[in-house]
Every structure is written in structure tokens, then in C-alpha cells.
Amino acid sequence: MFLHIRKSAVLIIFCLCSMCSTHVGQSQNPVASAGILDLSVWSWDQGTVLMDGEWTLDGAPWEVPSTKGFHGAPMGHGTYQLKIKLPENSSDLALLSPLVGTAFSLSVDGQTIAKEGVVSHSPDTGTPSYRPRIILLPTAGKTEINLAIEASNWDDQFGGIYYSLTLGTLEQIQTIRTQAVIWEAFLFGAIFLMGLYHCGSFFFRSQNRAPLWFGLFCLMISFRSTLYSETLFLEIFPNVSWYFVIRGVYATMALALVSFAAFVDRLYPQFSFRPATFLTVFGGISYAVINLVAPIVWTTTLLVPFQLLLLSFGVYSLITVGRALFHKEPGAGLFVGGTLLFLLTVLLDIIKSHFFWDLPSLVNVGTFIFLLAQSLVVARLFANAFATSEMHSAALEKVNSSLERFIPREVLGLLNKKSITEIALGDFTEMRMTVFFLDIRNFTGLSESMSPKENFKFINSFLKLFGPIIRDHNGFVDKYLGDGIMALFPGPPDESLAAAIAMRHALREYNDGRVRGGYQAVEFGIGIHTGPLMLGTIGENRRMDSTVISDTVNAASRLEGLTKKYSVDVLVSGATIENLEHPEVFYTKFIAEETVKGKLKPIEVFLLTHDSKN
Incomplete structure (x- = not known):
């Protein structure tokens, strides 16, 4: 058992070192203070700038990014403002706008240059929409600009600017966006193919259902990855409504939990507690159905109970697989290692968002490695089954050869x-x-x-x-x-x-x-x-x-x-x-x-x- 734990620890340390190595040696990022971001001594050769720090929200100091929405309420309306002092030769600058909940209008020096959705002061007149986009800023010949982002949210549990905005040259911003899209496309393709492979493995060998549930889990995660972050789904279907996308985000998350609960139950049935699996499956299916058919406000209201269910099952699955690891079940070490790595990346992102440490965003990487580890667990399960089948086949062939001496x-x-x-x-x-x-x-x-x-x-x-x-x-x-x-x-x-x-x-x-x-x-x-x-x-x-x-x-x-x-x-x-x-x-x-x-x-x-x- 301890050998499996050591292997898992080495895997975690190696992956984290690899993921964090790209951030070593970066220049100190300037931070906004009192509504001003001073870049007058910055050189764009040093890289892009995260526009984090103290902005103003409706004239009051406000930290950006923040999950507190509008003056502490997730739903409402407000205008974020920031004065940016530019370095010399700051023509062709661009802004990489992340998801802003759930509608915004961006202006520079009073001139509106970008919109997403329809901003409103009340729920009746607004139209939600969000997607990452590159916004070209009119900075030619200017030493400073006044940036204003008017935003409103009447539908989602997160509102306002809750991700960092990135400022840089157009070439730099396009490179970042392209790399992000490529990574998201790779993540979708890799996880989607994992899902197809394991579903196909089940249909060709249906005695064990663990590969089927893991395959469905991968498919749910892959579909969700196209609806969130870089929203690749909207790149293909730009006219789809925000409501369809947000329902898809939470429904696929709920169904992913259902599939993973069934996967753990079938992977180690002798160590699983069937009532816990039934409870998780029932809760996940219920939340998925509510997301698909009920008013969108129900999604927000029931999100916290669903997250508690998700957390509870995470603890239960670790206990279950821990017991399997103790009994030296095949693949348990990989399962624990991948899960711990995933939880560690989530913890690092929480620390980053609350304490604004200069850490890379590792959740997507952790998710991929987690799924890869689980895929290896299923592959090992199939390899063991295949080896056992070969052994039985050889024994049967030997028996048949012996019997042929009695019946020609x-x-x-x-x-x-x-x-x-x-x-x-x-x-x-x-x-x-x-x-x-x-x-x-x-x-x-x-x-x-x-x-x-x-x-x-x-x-x-x-x-x-x-x-x-x-x-x-x-x-x-x-x-x-x-x-x-x-x-x-x-x-x-x-x-x-x-x-x-x-x-x-x-x-x-x-x-x-x-x-x-x-x-x-x-x-x-x-x-x-x-x-x-x-x-x-x-x-x-x-x-x-x-x-x-x-x-x-x-x-x-x-x-x-x-x-x-x-x-x-x-x-x-x-x-x-x-x-x-x-x-x-x-x-x-x-x-x-x-x-x-x-x-x-x-x-x-x-x-x-x-x-x-x-």
C-alpha cells in the first residue's frame, strides 16, 4: 500500500513542478490602486499585464476580480472604472475580456467599443450573454485612458467581473487567446476520445460496467468543457442563447457526478456502500432535470446543496478507494493519486482567488490528469481481465487438447x-x-x-x-x-x-x-x-x-x-x-x-x- 502512496506522491510533485515551471522568472505584475493602474514604466516586452487590484465600482473602491458581484450581491447593476497610465509607444493595445456576468458594455474615454448581451437596471429588460473576446483599445497617441465597464446580472449566481482581465499588445493577446482555445480544444478532444474508447470497450465486453460509466463521465466532462471557460461551443454556434449554455453547464456537471458515482460503485463493488451511490445518483439526476426544465433561478438556489452533495461524494469515494488501496486492489493507487492531484489544483485556485497569489490556473490541467489517471485505472482493469481471459483460454485449450485424445x-x-x-x-x-x-x-x-x-x-x-x-x-x-x-x-x-x-x-x-x-x-x-x-x-x-x-x-x-x-x-x-x-x-x-x-x-x-x- 505504501508503495502505491509513494508513487502517487511522486506523480503529484512531478505534475505540479511541470505546471508551475512556466511561471518561474516572470516579471512582477503591476497592481491597480485607488482606481489607477500605472503602467508608465512598463515595457510590453516584459509581457502582458493582469488588470487586477483596486478599481472603483459606482465610485466606491472595489477589488477586481471579485466573486462578490455588485457591492456584495451577485445580482444587480454597476459600473467598474479604471484609469490606465500607458507607457510610451502603446499603440495597438488589446484587452482580453473573460466571462463577465452576465452582460456588459465597455467604453474608453466615454466611447463605447464593445458590448456583450444587453445591460439593464432591472431584470425585465436585460439579456444575458457572455463569452471570452479580444477587444482592440483606441490608445494611439495617448498616455492614459479611462476604462469603464458597465455590467449587470439578473440570472446567474456570479455577477460582475470575477476573472482577471489581461492587457497587452494585440499580438500578445491573440497568442494568449489562441493558446487557450487550442488547450481547450485539446482537452475536449482527449477527454471525448477517452469517453468513446471506454464506452466502446463496454459494448465489446459488457460483463463489467465500470468502463461504460467512466466513458459517460468523460463525455459529460468533455461536453461541459466546451460550454465554459473559452466557450468553444459558442464559437461554433454563436447564436445559441445564454440560457441554453448555462443549463448545459450545470446539467452536464450533475450527470458527470451520476456517472462517476456509478463508476466507483462498479470499479470496487466489494468496498462500496450502495445506499450512498443511490443517494448520489438520485441527487445528481434530480439536479440535472431541474436545470433542464425548471426556471433558471432554481439552478442558483439549489447550487449550494448540490455542491455539498458533490463534496460529500468526493470524501466517500476517497474512503472507498482508500479501502481498496489498503487491500491492494489493482489501480487504487492511481485513483488516489489522480484524485489528490485534482483536489490540490482546486485548492490552489481557491487560494489564488482569495489571496491573489501569483499562481497558475491549474484546475483544467488537474482535471485532465485526474481523468487520465482514472482512464489508466480502467485500462489496467481491462488488461487484468484480458490476462485472466488469456490464462483461462490457454487452460481451456489445454483441456480441449487433452479431451481430443478421448474424442477425436x-x-x-x-x-x-x-x-x-x-x-x-x-x-x-x-x-x-x-x-x-x-x-x-x-x-x-x-x-x-x-x-x-x-x-x-x-x-x-x-x-x-x-x-x-x-x-x-x-x-x-x-x-x-x-x-x-x-x-x-x-x-x-x-x-x-x-x-x-x-x-x-x-x-x-x-x-x-x-x-x-x-x-x-x-x-x-x-x-x-x-x-x-x-x-x-x-x-x-x-x-x-x-x-x-x-x-x-x-x-x-x-x-x-x-x-x-x-x-x-x-x-x-x-x-x-x-x-x-x-x-x-x-x-x-x-x-x-x-x-x-x-x-x-x-x-x-x-x-x-x-x-x-x-
């Missing part, structure tokens, strides 16, 4: 099955095949001179010799019969005769070795018959086997038994000879007609005299 793969193919798990009791097929019986001659006499261990060793070495020959000739072993083999050849009967000839060669070499070792030579008898049969599964639910049912089997077995009567090694039925595709290849000799048990008509018996003509 060829049987699966003949029954039109792809896996042994698809086989059911009673599956069968009817077709024409060649049945091949092989038996060791005088096995009883041989076994009497061997120990049980030697018996098994002898049988396995003998059968091991002939099994591959059967497979090489497109047949397969259906059963081992103690001291013999029953094999099936689905193809032309020529393959069974070729296999019998190959076995003659193999037996000669096998016997040469036995004789040299001082052992008795071994003989076999083979019976081959072709005809219709049924191949299927028999038994009961707990134990079944594949088998062949047909008179063809009985005939082949009878022919193998006749090899003893006629003192020969390979006997073939007339039916097999008739079905040969290339009978001219084999030497055969008619022996007799024999009646097989269960058949009235005798069958013709032929001797496969010696090797084929080829």
Missing part, C-alpha cells in the same frame, strides 16, 4: 461441431465409411511373460507405432481395444488399404528391433470393410462417449477374426474392393465367401496379398 477432432467435424463443448448427448450423423480393425496376435501368451508395467509399456509402444500411420492416411482412431485398434476412414477405401500396407512395413522394422533385443516377434490381423454407418454420442449426461453403430462394424471385426482362420494378416471385404477408386494399384486375391452374424447374405473375402503395385 475428426468426430467433431463429422458432427458439424467446432468445439467439444458443443457436443450433446444423442448427436449423430449417417454416412458411408471404411471400418478398420487391427488386433495383436497371441497377446494373451505374450502378456503372461510380462509384468503389468511391461504389459502397458508394450501395448502403448505398439499402438504408438500404428496411430500416426492411420492419421497419415486421413483416418482416425475411434477406439483402442486393449490389444487392438478400431479406426475409421471417411475418404475413399484406397486410404485404408494403403495404411494396412504401411503397417506391414512398420511391423517388419518393429520386429527387427525386438528380435535383436531378444524378444519374440509380434504379428497382427487386420479386417477392412466399407458400408453405411451411424456415428454419434451415447451414454448419459455425466458420462458419454462417441461410437459407431452399424453392421459394417460387425463385418470388419469378423474379417479381422478370419485372419486367424486363414493364417493371413490383412483381409478386405468385396464391398471395399468394389468401392476402390484405383483398384489397379493393389494386389488382392479372393479367399472365400463368409457369412457374418446378423447378415443373411455372405460377404466376399479378399486377401491383400502384398505391397501395392506402386
